[in-house]
Structure formats: C-alpha cells, structure tokens
Amino acid sequence: MTSHPSPWLRLLPGISPKRRGFILAWWGFALTFGGMRLLTWLIHIDAAGVGDMQAGGVHIHHYVWGILLLAGVGAAGLAERSARARAWIGLAYGVGLALVVDEAALLISLEDVYWDNTQGGFSIALAIAVIAVAGSVLAVTRGRRASRNDTDDDADDDVDDEDG
Secondary structure, three states, X not given: OOOOOOHHHHHOOOXXXXXXXXXXXXXXXXXXXXXXXXXXXXXXXXXXXXXXXXXXXXXXXXXXXXXXXXXXHHHHHHHOOOHHHHHHHHHHHHHHHHHHHOOHHHHHHOOOOOOOOOOOHHHHHHHHHHHHHHHHHHHHOOOOEOOOOOOOOXXXXXXXXXXX
16 A cells, blocks of 8 residues: 555645644634635625525524534544544634634524624634634744654654655
8 A cells, every 4th residue: 555645744844743733723713714704794695696504494503513523523533643634633623613613602692693793793803813812822832843753653644754
C-alpha cells in the first residue's frame, strides 16, 4: 500500500500535526460563520432558489446540524488519534461550533431572534470574539515547525516531509 501525504500537509506545510487541527478548526469556524450569515441573509431577503430546511413543516435551525456534528467529532476524538484524523476532526469541530454559536442568541432566549438587532446581535458578537481570541492565541503561540521526528503516531498516513 502506498502512502499519500495528507492534503493538509500540502495546505499547511511546516505546521506540526498537533497544531494543524487547531488551525483548521479556526478556519472552519470563521468560514462557516460567514457562510451561514450569507446563506441566512439570502433566505431572509427571499433570494430565488434559497429557502429554509424543513421537515414535516417544521423549520430545522442550523444549530441542530452543529450539535450533531459536534457529537460526531466527540466520538471520533475518543476513537481516532492519527494526525490526518486530528486535522479532519479539527475542521469538523470548527464547522460544528460555528453552526451552534451562530444561533447562540436563539438558544439562550428560546425565541427566533436571529434577525433582531438587539438580541440577535449577541450571536454575531460572540462569533467575532471566538474568531478574534482563537486567532490571537494561534498567532501568539506560533507553533514550532514540524520536523521529520514530529510525525505523530501516524507516519504512514501523514508524511511530514516538506519535499512532498
């Protein structure tokens, strides 16, 4: 069986496998939050072809998918420890967390206040704070570069060789 380097290794060369998951979680969070705000705005303005997800006439809020994704990430984190899995788990964690945080105001008030400027703004402020704090922590703690000896417990799956 031939070993293929992780796509994350090509995307984030020189980043240690242990740090890669954190960076991908941050990216996943920021991009998902922005994407969900765009999608919900398109639904809000009745853009053609964009609508709410419903089951039996009941609107399914995106925090439900976030909770399910976070539950899956938790289970995967208990079972899998490879560098490649840690990167995918980090990305999925950031996406799931963004789906939940984006509707934090709704979860706190138990009312659909998503577009309310006062209460609904809490979710935006919280998400921006998460992005800012996590990004700052990642910047301040700039991890050491990965070395050949830092291949984790998954040398066959995630080759830490910058030459490819």
